[in-house]
Amino acid sequence: MKHTLKAVAIGAAAALCLTACSDPGSGSSQSSEPQSWPSATANLDGVELTMWAAQSSASIPKQVAADFSKATGAKIKIVTIPDPYEQGVQTKVATGDVPDLAMWQPTTSMLTSLGAKEHLQVLDNAPWESNTDKNVLAAGGSLDGHRYAAFVSAPSVMGVWYNKEIFAKNGVQVPKNFDEMLATAKKLKAAGQTPFYEMGGEWWASQWAVQVQLADAANSGLWDRVNKNEDKFTGAEIQGAINTYDTMIKDGLFNSDIKTATFNDQAQALLDGKAAMAIQVTSLLGNMAAHADTATLDKKIGFFPISKSSTLATSIPDQTNAVVAFKSKDTKKEAAARQFITYWLSDGYESFVKAQNTVSIINGVDTPDSVPKALIDSNDTLKDSVGSMQSLAIANPDLAKNLGDMIAGTKTAAQVGSETQSQFAQLAKAIGAKGF
Structure with a gap:
């Protein structure tokens, strides 16, 4: 996690350039909400998804992606984008190069800079939302009343x-x-x-x-x-x-x-x-x-x-805490991306928190006994916290x-x-x- 937050402050000039390339406030002709939420383990034989991650987060989805592949037949290719991660992703997206999924910092400023309304799938009314810690959901992931990022760990x-x-x-x-x-x-x-x-x-x-x-x-x-x-x-x-x-x-x-x-x-x-x-x-x-x-x-x-x-x-919240799903012209892949997030936060979550040795944010999944007390204490402060500049x-x-x-x-x-x-x-x- 050495570089977890190193790139939260992207240079103003670079950000301005990216803004000019793609208006982050623009809308999209596509539906604002997903057509359906597939079951976590529905068959996906022959489907291959690409997921972007930073050097600090590339290992985070590795085990759950492997488990998802065994459960559904889908393949997930995790691609590490070099640091500074956020700047690299924004540049690619602005030129039309988008993955199916990506680890992303779910803050107002970073969702805006990515052009969430234009590029990301809306994750409203997801089946995992009611089971996610409300203090976590309140910490980010939404923009103008719609959810664009799913938390996988505590902010x-x-x-x-x-x-x-x-x-x-x-x-x-x-x-x-x-x-x-x-x-x-x-x-x-x-x-x-x-x-x-x-x-x-x-x-x-x-x-x-x-x-x-x-x-x-x-x-x-x-x-x-x-x-x-x-x-x-x-x-x-x-x-x-x-x-x-x-x-x-x-x-x-x-x-x-x-x-x-x-x-x-x-x-x-x-x-x-x-x-x-x-x-x-x-x-x-x-x-x-x-x-x-x-x-x-x-x-x-x-x-x-x-x-x-x-x-x-x-x-x-930082980019190790959340995942986003991108819009594309392939509705099957879009649905598969949503299904992967559902699997991650349901069938695959208990194994995930054990592998990451981190605090659980999903009701019904216990935090492992091996998690340090200081991490539990810091997580407990979320319920009375206020958001950062980001x-x-x-x-x-x-x-x-x-x-x-x-x-x-x-x-x-x-x-x-x-x-x-x-x-x-x-x-x-x-x-x-x-x-x-």
Whole structure:
């Protein structure tokens, strides 16, 4: 899961080019709803489907695809699209090259950028929908009242992964808001402990420390206002969060090698106790799980949600969490794609969650006992979470890349806000948003 969220911030210029190639808001002459939902194991001898996935998600559907083939006779060819995955897929789709299925980030901005209304099958009234955790469904997958993406696993959650042994050793408690967390960090630093670990050498994660601060404001309509150009990335909330992150870095609350540190470094530092906390998404636990067994993770690693004034979590579904089905002129293949999703989320789901060692999102399918407690705890915060920038904003500017430049010393905090706002406005204008 190393690159799970690396490409959520696609360059504004590239996104604008793709928008120009294919209007993501346009409709389609095809039916807006599928004609039928085939049974999960109906015979599909002779049918071959192509599925696109990223390097970080190519192995996810592998076992369920094999099981589906045995049950139905269909063949599913999984094709890995090189990173940056999202940009590669958008470019192909804009030129008319589409698969039958694809792993995809089911957020508003990424469904829009893919041209969901034009290119994707509508998945309304699917047989698996009533059995899917409602908190998961609420986290994304829909656009303008229609469902275009099916969740296969719980969405990622932004929050703080922490070393429980360090907290216990230094007598600190889990904080209840961002200011308390900063006070905890300063106490740890005074005791000679590195409070936070940031992977500035791989800038994609730099945005989480900013976004968690915006959860309360997002819950009060921040992104609605940004979408209408009534608030900006240079406004008090977002620029204030950027400034706070900048101050945290300047105050030495992060690792000394912040400019070069990697995702793997971050996972190892938290496991080894070289740092007390990391503001990250769920993929960090997946990385740590590659280096430690469940018993070790349960002993050492905990999770808590955080926001500016509370413990409100921020959800951010990524492309490892969901699958989409594309429209084509082949109705048999379209039906087979829908059937595969149905199989995945019914007959094939128990084997899937065991193979992935992940939390179940389907009622009646138990979460395996081997799943780390911290993952279960992070998933539990979904019920009270708010969507991320990617989930609630109409466009996805290069906030992470700009923050990475700030870490590297090539942009100021003020420039981060200003340039991100400029990119957002360009993207919003390109998709025809009012007010831009």
